[in-house]
Amino acid sequence: MTTKNELLKIIRHQCVTCCGGSYSEVEACQGGKRTNEFTTCHLHPFRFGTDPFKEVSEAKKEQGKKLAESRKKKKEMPVILA
Numbered sequence: 794m795t796t797k798n799e800l801l802k803i804i805r806h807q808c809v810t811c812c813g814g815s816y817s818e819v820e821a822c823q824g825g826k827r828t829n830e831f832t833t834c835h836l837h838p839f840r841f842g843t844d845p846f847k848e849v850s851e852a853k854k855e856q857g858k859k860l861a862e863s864r865k866k867k868k869e870m871p872v873i874l875a
């Protein structure tokens with residue numbers, strides 16, 4: 794049986810192959826935009842090897858908020874040159 798992580802790795806590999814082996818082309822890929830009924834790539838949301846529809850837990854959200862606040866405070870600290 795194939796796990797979810799294995800499927801995501803397979804999708805990532807397919808996207809890299811489709812883009813000629815270029816990871817930067819995978820990032821720039823526009824295959825998810827529907828220009829007509831034949832050009833939509835259904836793997837597009839998963840091209841980074843992650844599940845974009847996965848629910849984020851409240852603990853992770855709080856952790857992210859704290860990290861953002863700490864980074865913001867670091868930027869606000871004045872630099873003292875002696």
